[in-house]
Amino acid sequence: MDGGAKAKDHALRSDDVRAFLADNPQFLKDDPALLAELGLRPDAANVLDFGPAALARVHEAHKREAGARKRLEATARANFAAQAQTHGAVVDLLDARNHADLARRVDELAQLRFGLAAGVVALSGPDRTPAGWRMLVEGQIDMIIGHQRVALMGFQPTALGLFGERAESVRSMAMVRMAIWEPSREGLLAFGSADENGFTEDMGAELVAFLARVVERTAERWPVL
Structure with a gap:
């Protein structure tokens, strides 16, 4: 029973993490290693800034989304063209x-x-x-x-x-x-x-x-x- 209770107590939710960071703003600032792992860095104005690693991840995510969107658009155009040609073909066949x-x-x-x-x-x-x-x-x-x-x-x-x-x-x-x-x-x-x-x-x-x-x-x- 004790082991199960401890496992349950350690199952943190995202809301819990957010609340903890809001109540303890110094936690991240005082842990440079964690900041580096997250791709963040404190600037001179005492504000967390995105570092190169974080910017690179955002850039890659944007490229993936743009690529997926282009593929969907290309598929949609091809399908539309095929349907239009098929409808024209039907008219040709009916004139036989x-x-x-x-x-x-x-x-x-x-x-x-x-x-x-x-x-x-x-x-x-x-x-x-x-x-x-x-x-x-x-x-x-x-x-x-x-x-x-x-x-x-x-x-x-x-x-x-x-x-x-x-x-x-x-x-x-x-x-x-x-x-x-x-x-x-x-x-x-x-x-x-x-x-x-x-x-x-x-x-x-x-x-x-x-x-x-x-x-x-x-x-x-x-x-x-």
Whole structure:
């Protein structure tokens, strides 16, 4: 019991320390070693002044805060730009006249709006595939992005075939499953980047998934002929 009481008595709170220093102003002034450790020094006017160590700490803290703020601002600007480009891409996709035109627009917006290597629309199944779309066999989408996975960001060797003659330039991909028509056929919207850091596993797939939903709804305007 005595040991516990002593430990409790020695657990000082910040308010206790503040009150003690206010009641004993000479405590710090009479301890030069403690002042030096805190980066403080008494000046000629009997006032505590920040020493070089304290100023250095304040400067470093300011630099860290400024750096963090700049990174947040850069991220916010990048997100805003990506959203603006995505909204413009939606308008382009909705203007498609048929399936072939839709596939062409996906590829064009990938290159012109987003600076990517390619954009591809693929469809799985034994039935007919629209002109301009990549044909995949049953189960191939699972082989490309994994069973039960809706989206994949990063590099996937099994997806290189989607990009045809431009496959050699693709270093990372963003891919999202689609379900089109009724009864539904499984499809895939894929974008390829020449930058290995263009799409990484830690990136969110929300904007790509949004574009996939637009492609689904636009493609359903026309039957597969």
